[in-house]
Amino acid sequence: MAVTICPWCQSEVPHEEGEEPEKFCPVCDNEMDGYRTLRVNVGSEEEEEEQEEEEAEENDDSAIDWNSDVAMSEKDEALLRFEETVAEILDEQDLAPECPQCREYMLEAGEQLISGEQFRPRIPEALGQAVLEAPFALTVYMCPSCFTVQTTLAENDRHHVARRLSEASTRRTGGHP
Template sequence: MKESESKEICPWCDTEIVWDEEIGREEQCPHCLNELSNYRTMNVDLDLEEDETRSKSVNKSNSPKENAAEDIEDINTPILDSFISKIEPKTDDLLQYEEGVYHYRRKQEESFECSNCHDFMIMVGDQEIKKDEFIPYVPVSQAQGILQAPYKLNLYICPSCFEMKPVLSEQDRLKMMDALKKQQEK
C-alpha cells in the first residue's frame, strides 16, 4: 500500500489522520471523535421569502402528509434530525422552532458545544448557589478554597437533545482566577 493511501483528512476538523496499514482505516477521527464515513454537507438558504414561496408551490395533488414529508426531506439539520423520527411531521412548527433557536443563539455572547450531540447550546438562565448549598474544597495548606459561595452558574440547554450544562458565570470565573493567582504568590 502506498503512503498516500494511509493518510486521510477529517472533513469535520481538517486534521490529517495517518492510520496503520495493519489495523486499517479509522472509523472516527481521533481528534474530534466524529465519524469519518458518514460526512454529509448541508446547504442553508437564508432567504426566508424564497423558502415561503417554495413551500407554497408544493404540488397540491399530494396529500398533506406527503407534502409535509417532502418538505422535511429538504430540511436536513441537526436540530430537526432527532424530532423527525419521534413525532408526526409538522413542518411549520419545526421550521419555526429552528428559526427561533437560530435567532436566539445569535444574541448570545458565548455558546458551548453539547458534549452529547455536538450542537451548540443556548443559555436559558442563571442559578445562584448560596453559602449553605456549597461546601468548598480547602487543601490542608490553604486557608480557604478557590471558589466561595455565593456564586452564579449560567445554565445552557442543547436545542437538539436537551442536555443541560451549568457553566460558572464570567464574574465568578474572574474571582476564581484571582484566588488561584493568590495561591501562586504564597
C-alpha cells in the same frame, strides 16, 4: 432483527420482528418517528422485497393521504420556525458551548444562584482556602437538539476564582512569581 438509527444521537436501537419499534430513543430520549429516521432491516431477501413493495405502495400517487400531507407540512413549518428561533438566540449569545452529547450549539437558558446552604467548599492544602466560595452563580446551558443541560461558572465568578488563585500563589512565593 431490524435496527433503527436514532436521528439525534446516532445510536442503533434494535427491535424484534413483529414488535413495534421504539417511539423514543432509550439513549437520548428523543422521538424517533418522522424526521431523519432511517430503518435498516437485517434479514432475508424476502423481507427486503416485502419492505420495498410496501415503500412503493406508500409512494404511489393514488395512495396519498392529503390530511397527513397537511399535517406533515405543518410539522415542517414548526420545525423551520424552531430552527430559526434557535439560530436567533445563538446569535445573541456571547458564548455558545458545544453539547457534550450531540455536538450541537447550546442555548443559554439562565443563571442558577448557589448560596452557602447549597454549597460546601473543599479547602485544598496547597491553597489554604476554598477555591470557590458561596454565593456564586452558574450559567445554565441547554441543547436544543437532545435537551442536555450543562452548567458553567458565571463570568463574574470566574474572575473571582482567578483572582483568588493568583493572590494565593503570590502569598506562597512571597510576592515573587
